[in-house]
Amino acid sequence: MTPAIHAPHAHAPVTVGRVMATVMLALAPATLFGFWLHGWPAILLWLVALVTALATEALTIRLQDRPVKPALMDGSGLLTAWLLALSLPPWAPWWIAAVGSAFAVVVAKQVFGGLGQNVFNPAMAARVMLLISFPVEMTAWVRPVPITSGAAPDLAQSLDITFAGQGLDAMASASLLGHVKTELGRGLELGPVLANAYQPDLMLMGNRVGSLGETGAILILLGGLFLILRRIITWHGPAAMLLGVALPALVAWLIAPQAYPDPLYHLLAGGVMLGAFFIITDPVTSPNSPWGMFAFGLGVGLLTWIIRAWGGYPEGVAFAVLLMNAATPVIDRYLKPRIYGRDRRGRPHPAREA
Amino acid sequence: MIAALLSLTALGLSLGLLLGFAARKLKVEGNPLVAEIEQMLPGSQCGQCGFPGCAGAAQALAEGKAAVDCCPPGGADLVQALAAKLGVEADLSGIKASVPMIAEVQEHLCIGCTKCFKVCPTDAIMGAAKQIHTVFREACTACGKCVECCPTEATRLTPVPVTLQSWYWHKPEAGWVA
Amino acid sequence: MTFLKRLHTRGGVHPEGMKSLSEDCPIAPLPLPDRLYVPLQQHIGAPASPVVHVGERVRKGQLMAAGTGPVSAPVHAPTSGRILALGDALAPHPSGLGITTLTLEPDGDEAWLDTAPPADPFALAPEEIARRVGAAGIVGLGGAAFPSAVKLNLSRRSSVEVLVLNGSECEPYLTCDDRLMRERAAEIVDGIRLMNLAVGARDVLVGIEDNKPEALAAMTGAAAGTGIRIVAVPALYPMGSEKQMILALTGREVPAGGRAADIGVLVHNVATAYAVRQAIVLGHPLVSRVVTVSGGAVQVPRNVEALVGTPVQTLIDYCGGFSQAPARVVLGGPMMGSQISNTSVPVIKGTSGVLALTRAEIGQPEPAPCIRCSSCVRACPVGLLPLEMASRIRAGDLAAAVEFGLKDCIACGSCAYICPAHIPLVHFFNYAKGELAARERTRMKQDATRQLAEERNLRMERIAREREEAAARRKAEKAARDAAKKAAASPPAQAASTPAETETA
DSSP states (O other): OOOOOOSOOOOOSOOHHHHHHHHHHHHHHHHHHHHHHHOHHHHHHHHHHHHHHHHHHHHHHHHTTOOHHHHHHTOHHHHHHHHHHHTSOTTOOHHHHHHHHHIIIIITTGGGTSTTTOSSOHHHHHHHHHHHHOHHHHTOEEOOOOTTSTTSOOHHHHHHHHHHOOSOGGGEEOOHHHHHHHHHHTTOOHHHHHHTTOOHHHHHHTOSSOOTTSOOHHHHHHHHHHHHHTTSSOSHHHHHHHHHHHHHHHHHHHHOTTTSOOHHHHHHSTTHHHIIIIITTOTTTSOSSHHHHHHHHHHHHHHHHHHHHHSSSSOOHHHHHHHHHHHHHHHHHHOOOOOTTBOTTSOBOOOOOO | OHHHHHHHHHHHHHHHHHHHHHHHHTOOOSOHHHHHHHHHSOOOOOOTTSSSHHHHHHHHHHTTOSOTTOOGGGHHHHHHHHHHHHTOOOOOTTSOOOOOEEEEEOTTTOOOOOHHHHHOTTOOEEOOTTSOOEEOGGGOOOOOHHHHHOTTSOEEEEEOOOOTTTOOOOOOOOTTOO | OHHHHHHTOOSOBOOOOOGGGTTTSOOEEOOOOSOEEEESOOSSSBOOEEOSOTTOEEOBTOEEEEOOSSSBOOEEOSSSEEEEEEEEEEOSSTTOOEEEEEEEEEOSOOOBOOOOOOSOGGGSOHHHHHHHHHHTTOBOTTTTOOBHHHHHHHHHHTTOSEEEEEEOOOSSSOOHHHHHHHHSHHHHHHHHHHHHHHHOOSEEEEEEETTOHHHHHHHHHHHTTTTEEEEEEOOOBTTTSHHHHHHHHHSOOOOTTOOGGGGTEEEEEHHHHHHHHIIIIIOOOSOEEEEEEESTTBSSOEEEEEETTOBHHHHHHHTTOBSSOOSEEEESOTTTOEEESOTTSBOOTTOOEEEEEOHHHHOOOOOOOOOOOOHHHHHOSSOOOHHHHHHHHHTTOHHHHHHTTGGGOOOOOHHHHHOTTOOOHHHHHHHHHHHHHHHHHHHHHHHHHHHHHHHHHHHHHHHHHHHHHHHHHHHHHHHHHHHHHHHHHSOHHHHHHOHHHHHHO
16 A cells, blocks of 8 residues: 555645746846847847756756756756846857856756755856956946847847857947946046936936846836745845845935945946846745845845945945855844744743733 | 064963863863763663663763664664764664564463563563463563573564554655755 | 734635535535444544443444543444444554444434433533533544543633634635534534533634635624624635634734643634534534535535544445546545545544545645745744755754754645645654654653663662572571581580581581
8 A cells, every 4th residue: 555645635836847937937028128138149148058057957967867857847947047148248258158057057056966955046156257257258348239220230240249259349338337436446526427327217228238137127127026926036135135235325325425326326237136136036045034035135235235335346246145145044043933932032932821 | 583482472371371271160070971871772771782781881882882883772763863972973784774673472382481571671571480471562672682582482573563643654755855 | 904814814825715616515414324433532632442342232322432531532323223343443544554443333213312401501510511522522623633621621720711713614625614604503603602601711702714704694693692703814724723713813822832721712613612512402422523525536525414433435425426536535624634545434523524636636746856935934824944844854853853843833734735846844744743752752661661670670689689698697597506506416526527427417
């Protein structure tokens, strides 16, 4: 006789694959906007990242003698590569995406034991590795040339850009964060530096220099709200991260507006929006409890602003995420939900005086 | 140069004094480990470990003279617990899965020789000369002494029967582990 | 009002109700089966001890087995007939083990034992009500099957302020309490009043999930003018868990490791209240209960009133049999019920449902690795971290799981229901709880045997000492005797020269 199966004898219609697919669905609008904004090279880069992730994941799982199909079908490798691609300069050469994707899957995930075991966010670990190893390629930004405009490269030119590394110079530009960092470093005042580079309305629409998928602020926000509605994530992490960036930015801006940009600038520039809704909400590397997520988000936000304001790099989301990933076990240890019938410190409630 | 030498010497002296002071002040009297280990052992004094009773075995274990798997009645659980306590590696390969056992007297073979209940360290066998002996389940530790001494092989160890009261869910298969 | 109540719920999940399958089917009496199999333990506590012998004829409601010890419940004949056997039969339990069972052959008369119901049940003393509830073999009918009289007595002694009646029926599929409240609201209210006579609570609250408007209306009508308050609670699993119901209705939490009585609350199921009414007003012991027969593999889902001891197969046959081979047959609800491997097992006092579920309804593909999504943390009504507890248990570190609050887990299954990786979380927890209990039993046995061994050693030493002393005494006596003899018989010089003589003396 086969032993009885334990309750429950019903299950919510969810699987790991469905969770990943929902996140990809939420990412799709911002990604498509990125494709439109940066044209064919962006699409090619994204494809290279995804294909590399699938191939390297299949290879490593095969080396471990585990069934390849279920591990690929859960979509976690795809999602990692997708997020990495969104955080790359859109016209970066193909090998940036390939090396990064392979690093994310093999070193940052499978080496730790595969899905659910990794300590650091694979996409961010790969981005940081790329940024440190290949700083030139990783900071080679381009002006947005929407795919529908005449200036956009056609598919043939795009293949050259991505796979032969040609045609970048004509479109080269600087990211806002990089521009501001450089100019402030030269001892300039913030006002004139920002005067023609900072257009909040355009930034809100996503029409700015930046990584492949980090610019469409409104679309990212919509995707994030969709995930909150579908109960894939809670509001605590994203809200805390935005708060963690905006609050110190506000204080510093009020004290010294000539040296520190305003909070809106910090929220809309760089990868803060993408980070808040799609990066720090990676379940594996973030805390368990809603208030743990809040603390985590706050920490990421704060560190991001600190790195931007006082650090050597113009952007700090990836570094901040990795630093807070390391703090996740500590947060989990101290921010547990209160247990029914116990106080916050775990002591049982006293019985009624009879 | 002189200053560096002096400061390092002073540092070494003061730290040494501190350590010496701590060693005296925080000295632990006796070895509480032996008592703790004795509490973990079955306590039936069956002697299968080769030491004089469980206290002797505890002493030997604490001094590292006995292996953590020296106690057959304790089973794999005890081996694991002892290994954790003593901070050593436990080799569980030689130990059978710890199914709790109990002695049983097969009535058709028992000749009532009284040998078994004389050797039982916990008085778990009841009977009298020329009468069939029975095992008092609550007291039996499955040490096996009665099995060794039985002239007709009437006593044997059998797994404790599972009842609705003692049954519980098995550990789930860990096939989903990555 | 609803906003306030929202504050008093934590976690929980919204499984698909599936109640429409059977909620409009009136309670139907089940025809007498050929045989009834009545286990002697249908409750938490000590098994009942049989007071009838094989071959004896019994009347309906006659005592067949008496409760033993402080926590136990008697078992009565579900119908009139002859006792065919007393022995082990398959238990309605996932283990597939046997349980001592009385087999009864009904004679078809349904002849009740002569009963002497009190003239005015509402004039009975509190102790008398509790005594009669205990004598009627009433146990918690919500599923836990704890002897009700024990709870009533305990609550009276600790002066309970709030009596809560649990009509939430939060398990999917189950509609037996819903139907009972719709059809027999007046009797339930009588039962509640009798219970409160026994405990003397200041407030009496009936919590019913807001997905049962008819039951709410019927109970509100029946309770009018009695001071009993009917409260709609949000439909959120596991609202029917005692601790969660108390939190929702009173805003108070039962202390960890304590009982509801510790905060002056007593919780009973509405079906238990009905059974109390039948026992006190009619003098009928608990011999039948309403059972929901449902699930995608049942031809015609319905609610039946089944005698205790009726084989599950009889209920299924009455509902038209299986429409397809069921993937699983479950006793109770799908969230906490237990799978049975054989439909010959009987319905017992705590059986609220018989579910024949299809593969699609169960929906459990192979488990995947945990992605730490924390769905289980958000679903846990207790505030535990199921993913952390399960990973510790998987690694064999039960002590760490206890640190995370394993003993506070109510095994409601919300975590396992919601887990996208389909990890059998609650299975891990029940394994760990069972393993810990087994270890505790082993430890207690070890303590006992250690004492036995010490006593034996002392005894052996005493015997050895006594033997030595006796030997020494004999030796001394003998020496004294010899000396006396020698002194009397011969001069010392001669004695020394003839040692052989002395030796033989």
